[in-house]
Amino acid sequence: xxxxxxxxxxxxxxxxxxxxxxxxxxxxxxxxxxxxxxxxxxxxxxxxxxxxxxxxxxxxxxxxxxxxxxxxxxxxxxxxxxxxxxxxxxxxxxxxxxxxxxxxxxxxxxxxxxxxxxxxxxxxxxxxxxxxxxxxxxxxxxxxxxxxxxxxxxxxxxxxxxxxxxxxxxxxxxxxxxxxxxxxxxxxxxxxxxxxxxxxxxxxxxxxxxx
Numbered sequence: 001x002x003x004x005x006x007x008x009x010x011x012x013x014x015x016x017x018x019x020x021x022x023x024x025x026x027x028x029x030x031x032x033x034x035x036x037x038x039x040x041x042x043x044x045x046x047x048x049x050x051x052x053x054x055x056x057x058x059x060x061x062x063x064x065x066x067x068x069x070x071x072x073x074x075x076x077x078x079x080x081x082x083x084x085x086x087x088x089x090x091x092x093x094x095x096x097x098x099x100x101x102x103x104x105x106x107x108x109x110x111x112x113x114x115x116x117x118x119x120x121x122x123x124x125x126x127x128x129x130x131x132x133x134x135x136x137x138x139x140x141x142x143x144x145x146x147x148x149x150x151x152x153x154x155x156x157x158x159x160x161x162x163x164x165x166x167x168x169x170x171x172x173x174x175x176x177x178x179x180x181x182x183x184x185x186x187x188x189x190x191x192x193x194x195x196x197x198x199x200x201x202x203x204x205x206x207x208x209x210x211x
Contacts, residue, residue, distance in 0.1 A: 007036060015042045021061055024050075025073035032077025037084055039077075044088045047074035047121075048114055051104040064107045071114075075121045082125055089125075090133045092118040093140075112142040119145060123152025131156055135172070138181045150184055 002010070013019055014027045028046065031039040050070030051061040061067050078085040093115050100109060119137050122130045134156065137149035 002030070002034065007034065007038075011036075011039055011042060014039070014046070021066060021070060025070060028070075028073040028077045032080035035081050037081075040081060040084055040088065043074050043077050043081070044085075044092070047071055047078060047117070048092065048098065049101050049104050049109075050074060051107055051109060052101045061103055061107065064109070067104065067107050067109055071117055075117055075124075078121050079124045083127065083129075086122065086125060086127070086129060089118045089122045093122070093133060093137055093145075112140075112145055115140060115142065116145045116148045119148045119152055123148075123156060126156055132172075135181070138184055139178055146180075 010027055010030065014024060014031065019027060024046070028043060031043060050073075051067045061070065078089065098111070100111070115137070119134065123134060131153065134149050134153045138146055138153075140146050140149065
């Protein structure tokens, strides 16, 4: 078990960029396992832009593949942290007005890729509170983000226990102004109708609200 002082040193080293790229990925894995809330902010920053320059010339992220490995390490850590990471991930999905470093742009990274990764991370955390944000992500202007949102909604609806707030989110999607969102919600609803008897009882609420 890591001591409190060693954890503080690890977080500080992770934040100030004094680690090489591979060491930083290893540190992200450790921070995810520890699940300490103090690591959440630096992990979110790392998730958004894992290509920032570090003091050592040997620690530069040189390829898009390496950048994706770094973001994947951050995603794994955030998923392990779980519920505390939900709101920061929602903010990433809802707000793409943030700057990327020159290395990230040079490696053809972009905010739609970050949003897509955030949608996937959010879906993997699971829970009723992620459904609404995932449904909102169906309206994203990037088809990759839309596709990831649809996939994660499907997994959350049909692979986990049902919740009344999920029903409410589905109702809102069925009423959405965006016809594409409505169409996808209807598809989810059709699959929902053939689920367990308990879920069929829940579906009556949707029918009463929408039809």
